[in-house]
Amino acid sequence: MLDGNFYDSMAVQVASPEMISAGVKRHIGMHEIRTTQKSSIKSAYQYGALYSIKLGIINYGVPAIIENNKGLTDYQLHLVTRGTCDIETSYSGSRLKEGHAIIIDPLTPSSIRYHADCSKLIIRVPKALLDHCVLSFSDAVTKCNVSFSSESINLGLNQEALDVLNLVCRSAVTNGNFASKKRNISNIPLSNYFATKLLEFFENNTHRIVSELSDNKIIEAVQDYISRNINDNISITELASQLNMSKSKLFGEFSREKGISPAAYIKQKKLIAIHERLSNPNKDSTSVSQIALDFGFNHLGRFSSDYKKLFNELPSETVRKSRHWQDKTFLKE
Structure with missing residues (x-):
C-alpha cells in the first residue's frame, strides 16, 4: 500500500x-x-x-x-x-x-x-x-x-x-x-x-494506436508468409505456429482486419495467383488442372466453382479471353 x-x-x-x-x-x-x-x-x-x-x-x-x-x-x-x-x-x-x-x-x-x-x-x-x-x-x-x-x-x-x-x-x-x-x-x-x-x-490513446500497429504487423507477417509459400498446403496450425500465436488469436485478427477467416484468405490469395498465371497463357503451357493441383487444389470441381465466384468466370474462360486478346494484339502488330 x-x-x-x-x-x-x-x-x-x-x-x-x-x-x-x-x-x-x-x-x-x-x-x-x-x-x-x-x-x-x-x-x-x-x-x-x-x-x-x-x-x-x-x-x-x-x-x-x-x-x-x-x-x-x-x-x-x-x-x-x-x-x-x-x-x-x-x-x-x-x-x-x-x-x-x-x-x-x-x-x-x-x-x-x-x-x-x-x-x-x-x-x-x-x-x-x-x-x-x-x-x-x-x-x-x-x-x-x-x-x-x-x-x-x-x-x-x-x-x-x-x-x-x-x-x-x-x-x-x-x-x-x-x-x-x-x-x-x-x-x-x-x-x-x-x-x-x-x-x-x-x-492512454497510445495503447490503442500501438495495438492497431501490432495488429497491422501481424497481418503483414501473414501476407508475407503466404506469399513465400503460396504453392504449399498451408494449414492454420502451421500459420499460427510460424507467427507464434494461438489459432484463436489468428482467427480474431483476420475477422477484425479482413472480415474473413485465415483459410478463406489463403484460398483467395492462391486463386489470385492462379488467375495471374492463366491471364498469361503464352508464358505458361501448363494445363489449368495441373496449375490448380500445383497450388494445392485437389478437388478440381470445387476449384472451378471457387474461381468463378471470385472472378465471375471459369478458369478456361480466363485462358480463352487472354489468348483472344493476345491474338488480336499480334494481328495489329
Missing part, C-alpha cells in the same frame, strides 16, 4: 498556504488560490527535480481551491498521499482519495479542491519527454497528441508503480531535502524510464 509517511517525511513545514502556492507557481505551474484561512501549522511542502521532471509534495493544511483556467503546457500527475481532494477539468470530475492518482493533459483547464487533510504529490512531466518515449513505438504515434484517460486509478494497489515513484522522489534534486546530488545528465535515463512507465500504468 501507499506509504504516506515516506512523502510526509520529505515535506518541510511553512508559514502559510500562500507560501506553498508561490512555490507551486515557481516549480510546477501558474494558478490562482482561494482559501479562507491564511495560515496553518499543518502547511508543508517540498520541491525537487529529476532532470526536466518537476516534483512537489504539498499539504496546504486548510481547505483550498486551486484554479488554472488555461492549463499547463505539460502533463501533471496528481497522487493523493493522505486525505482527499476533488479535481474537475473541462471534461471530467474525480474525487481522489489516498493512493489514487490521475494525469491531467496539457492545456486542460482545472479546478482542484483540497480538503484540509489532503497531502499530495504532483509531478510535472514535459510533453517533449513523453513524445520522445512514444517515438520508440512508431512514427504514427507521434503524429497525435498523447492523451490520458480522465479516470483516476488506485496506484496504492500497484506495488511496481509505488516503487517507481519512490525511486523518482529519492532521486529528485533540490536545494531542500529530496536529495543532495547536483542536477546532471545522468538522470536522463531515469526520467525516460519514469515517463515510459507512466504510459504503461495509466490508460
Whole structure:
C-alpha cells in the first residue's frame, strides 16, 4: 500500500498556504488560490527535480481551491498521499482519495479542491519527454497528441508503480531535502524510464494506436508468409505456429482486419495467383488442372466453382479471353 509517511517525511513545514502556492507557481505551474484561512501549522511542502521532471509534495493544511483556467503546457500527475481532494477539468470530475492518482493533459483547464487533510504529490512531466518515449513505438504515434484517460486509478494497489515513484522522489534534486546530488545528465535515463512507465500504468490513446500497429504487423507477417509459400498446403496450425500465436488469436485478427477467416484468405490469395498465371497463357503451357493441383487444389470441381465466384468466370474462360486478346494484339502488330 501507499506509504504516506515516506512523502510526509520529505515535506518541510511553512508559514502559510500562500507560501506553498508561490512555490507551486515557481516549480510546477501558474494558478490562482482561494482559501479562507491564511495560515496553518499543518502547511508543508517540498520541491525537487529529476532532470526536466518537476516534483512537489504539498499539504496546504486548510481547505483550498486551486484554479488554472488555461492549463499547463505539460502533463501533471496528481497522487493523493493522505486525505482527499476533488479535481474537475473541462471534461471530467474525480474525487481522489489516498493512493489514487490521475494525469491531467496539457492545456486542460482545472479546478482542484483540497480538503484540509489532503497531502499530495504532483509531478510535472514535459510533453517533449513523453513524445520522445512514444517515438520508440512508431512514427504514427507521434503524429497525435498523447492523451490520458480522465479516470483516476488506485496506484496504492500497484506495488511496481509505488516503487517507481519512490525511486523518482529519492532521486529528485533540490536545494531542500529530496536529495543532495547536483542536477546532471545522468538522470536522463531515469526520467525516460519514469515517463515510459507512466504510459504503461495509466490508460492512454497510445495503447490503442500501438495495438492497431501490432495488429497491422501481424497481418503483414501473414501476407508475407503466404506469399513465400503460396504453392504449399498451408494449414492454420502451421500459420499460427510460424507467427507464434494461438489459432484463436489468428482467427480474431483476420475477422477484425479482413472480415474473413485465415483459410478463406489463403484460398483467395492462391486463386489470385492462379488467375495471374492463366491471364498469361503464352508464358505458361501448363494445363489449368495441373496449375490448380500445383497450388494445392485437389478437388478440381470445387476449384472451378471457387474461381468463378471470385472472378465471375471459369478458369478456361480466363485462358480463352487472354489468348483472344493476345491474338488480336499480334494481328495489329
